[in-house]
Amino acid sequence: MGKKFTIGVLIGNVHTAHPKDLMRGIRAAASGMDVNVIYFLGTQSVRFNQKFALEDFDYQYNTVYDYAKLAKVDVLIIAYGSLCIFQKNEDKQAFLDKFAGIPYVLLEDATDDPRGIYVMVDNFGGMQKCVEHLIIEHHLKHLVYLGGPEDNQDAIERKAAFLNVMAEHHLPVTPEMMAVGDYSEFVDNLVEQLLKDNPDAEAIISANDEMTVACYRVCKAHGLRIGKDILITGFDDVERARYSNPPLTTASQDAYKMGQIAVEKAVDICAGRPVESVRLDAELIIRESCGCKVTRRAKEKADEKTELLHIIDELRLFQHKSWLGPFLIRDLMQEAENEKSFYRKSGEVFYHLGIRSSMLYLLEQPVTYENGQKWKMPQRMYLTMHQYRENIQVFEKQERPYIDGSFGVLDCCSSGEDHFSYISFLLIDGKRQYGLLMLEIEPEEISFYYILALQLGTSLRFLEANIKQKKYRDRLREKNEVLNFIAIYDELTGIYNRRGLMESLVRFNQDNLGKKACLMIADLDHLKEINDNFGHAEGDCAIRTAAGIVKEVFGQYGDVGRFGGDEFAGIVRYSEMEEKEQLIYNIHQKCEQYNEHSMKPYYVGISVGVVEFVCEKKIDFIEMFKHADEYLYEEKKKRRKTVCRNVNFENS
Incomplete structure (x- = not known):
């Protein structure tokens, strides 16, 4: 079997009857000759809203023809008679020169360009x-x-x-x-x-x-x-x-007939x-x-009656889809929190509307295009979703196939032996341009899917806004987490600070009403001596070491925190801890183990006071700390007279 050619069709003014008849002829001939067709529609809407004070975004649709350069077509059929109505600032040859290297069949206008021929009526x-x-x-x-x-x-x-x-x-x-x-x-x-x-x-x-x-x-x-x-x-x-x-x-x-002849000529050229x-x-x-x-x-009367009944059936189908479409788009909008689900849902929408195949091509980043601004053609479009019957494939961002003129639609998703005929709709929302929607539909269905494409463009804008908001919310949450951490955790030691510790004490008490517990207060021995003789950096090191020891011994039973300076406190459930004397002993043992292997010129010692109590609604933690501090004071009497090891240093 020979190569299956792909024809790109540039056509505009498709809300009128003549271009639709052209498309029907093209489609019929392409189907009979087993060639692929991709239509690029310059759909205009300003004539429908001219009685209203609505901003005109039809200038966007003049860009849709440029996308044919990315699709890797073998030949173009250019219905120039339907395009030039809207190509106000560009002459015919300048327009044709955009597609240098691609042969073409020009409809409704003449050309002497060696790249192309024309088909016109008399x-x-x-x-x-x-x-x-x-x-x-x-x-x-x-x-x-x-x-x-x-x-x-x-x-x-x-x-x-x-x-x-x-x-x-x-x-x-x-x-x-x-x-x-x-x-x-x-x-x-x-x-x-x-x-x-x-x-x-x-x-x-x-x-x-x-x-x-x-x-x-x-x-x-x-x-x-x-x-x-x-x-x-x-x-x-x-x-x-x-x-x-x-x-x-x-x-x-x-x-x-003109459409049929154009396809025959295009195939001959290829x-x-x-x-x-x-x-x-x-x-x-x-x-x-x-x-x-x-x-x-x-x-003739019978033929006209048959055609009239066909038109009535088309109107009924349009009415049915017009009712169904907004509900499907509503379901799509509900997926705007999840990008991948959004694209999958779009494929489901087209499947439920009876479309054999659809493709959603998106730009790498949406483009804002102002009226009067010079248009800069994107270099690539990325296949984001491909639906074939009930099978829907959504591509991860980093794995999306793309078209750029050297890689085309067939390279993105081969249709095997089936020929395809896609009608492309530009996806815009006001000045924002997102890409192309390609659908296998009949020319008679263009009006409905033009409306649906406009709704999809708005949905993409909504998705884009949601993604930005989600990123903002994520960053805000991360910042809040950092702020929350800073608010309740001590920067030097990583354990609770005073605020965090007090919140923990209140929460602990409320969660354990009627149960026995212990409040611990601890103090790093001789911090001033360490700071004066070895510097504040060593003082900070000693505080971190003490915090680690306190957390290791008490933290397995409850919460501990740095109360300020060289003071630490913690609360534990009585039923889960060892005897308080054993806990105090464990603190001293951990200090000795550290000092035995430490190369520091000072010892780390911790004095501890522990008081038992019963959790109750109106507990007075200030009084509790006062009692624990009394025990701590007695413990301090047992500490070393100095934390300095037997090394030479000069007092500062």
């Missing part, structure tokens, strides 16, 4: 047929024209045809008779202005079918009967044209076969919107 001829039909067959003289974007090649050629036919028939065209639309249905204001400036207009000629939706809407609002009071024509023959009321007269641009550019004929499809009476055959 825009001039198709529009010429529309205009001539209205002038010759319906004897109209006052036609107004709703054009497409000025930098769109299709729109340029269609406008030229309109002007040419009007000139051939000696019909005047003034600036007020023309408007420049954006190929979307949200051009109501332009249609209103055309009708206002041309109250005797007999027909509106639209440069595409999508804008005729606004034409129908505005004309009906003005009480104009379409096909009678005013005639309307379009261009493209999208599915909606047949179901308009009345059905729309239009020039056919078979986007489905296989090294000779290829040539193509111009497709645009047939005039006459329906009732131009005033013609059309008799439909029974088969």
Whole structure:
């Protein structure tokens, strides 16, 4: 078997019908020819929220095409007619030069670049047929024209045809008779202005079918009967044209066929076969919107009924998923405390939505991209989650496969003999960009998953914030632990300080109400003598040694701490300790063992006082310490007269 080629498809304006038809044709041909396809969608939303004071983040979507350079595709299909509407600050050649080294098939625009060929419809001829039909067959003289974007090649050629036919028939065209639309249905204001400036207009000629939706809407609002009071024509023959009321007269641009041809040409390029550019004929499809009476055959009516039922089923499915989606995203948000669980849950979401395969590619670090800022393309994207049917794989951060142009999607996760067709959605939240979501879905499902991708982008922002907060909380907890340690532990000896010891005494007493216990107080012998003769560093060493001995003997039964200076104290349960005399003896024995092996020029000695008591709610520890201190005073009478060994030193 030969190499399985991967085609990258750059396409925009996908909320409209024509690009979706292109995608359907591409997908059908790719499936039949067993090639892989990755779509990079430039989904725009500003037209849907133009009535609201919302910030426009659509500039983010112009970056999505650059990610095709990381995917390691063999050839590109570039639906430039749908891209240039939004590529305001970049000319065509500059855009194509971004993909140097990758051959391409250009749709809806021409090119003489040796790297590519083009597939276009005969825009001039198709529009010429529309205009001539209205002038010759319906004897109209006052036609107004709703054009497409000025930098769109299709729109340029269609406008030229309109002007040419009007000139051939000696019909005047003034600036007020023309408007420049954006190929979307949200051009109501332009249609209103055309009708206002041309109250005797007999027909509106639209440069595409999508804008005729606004034409129908505005004309009906003005009480104009379409096909009678005013005639309307379009261009493209999208599915909606047949179901308009009345059905729309239009020039056919078979986007489905164009998509199929583009795939065939792309495969020929990859296989090294000779290829040539193509111009497709645009047939005039006459329906009732131009005033013609059309008799439909029974088969056409049956086909339209079948297609209408298919559309209804799609709407029901969209509605069902629209209800389900937010609940799944809610479940996903609940995993935002755990990064790995979050990514796994995202795979489960897509599996439960019936997606065969999904991939979540993330940037190494999220990127903040401001409108007007120069875009800097990330060098890598990392595969974080791969879902194939019910199997979900989440990669550890240090083990994530990546794509960078030399390593591509197939290198990250081989699909074996299956070909794949992924539709990519940019993951953003406002100015924050996270990566790409790739889903194996049908073009009809784009609208729903576009919404879901927006929600996922917001979820990633929430996850990012949670991770930062967790790191902050962890650091804060660590600092608090340090502060707590410092607050209750003695820095020099590592045992409780005065505060820690008192808290321990209170807690011990409350936990052992009614039980007998002992309070111990101890004192390092002759600390001043050690400091004066050997320095404070040796004094600190002697204190640490004494603390270690006290903790070793008493700490196994209870808690001990440094009460201050050279004083130590502790509390033990009476039932768990040896006789208090034995404990005192053990302290002295540990000191002697230390002194026997110590190379220090001084002895370490500890005097100890112990008092017995019963734990009770209103115990007076000050009085207890006073009694223990009395025993300690008696013990001090037995200590060495000096801690200095028989060595020579000078008194300071």
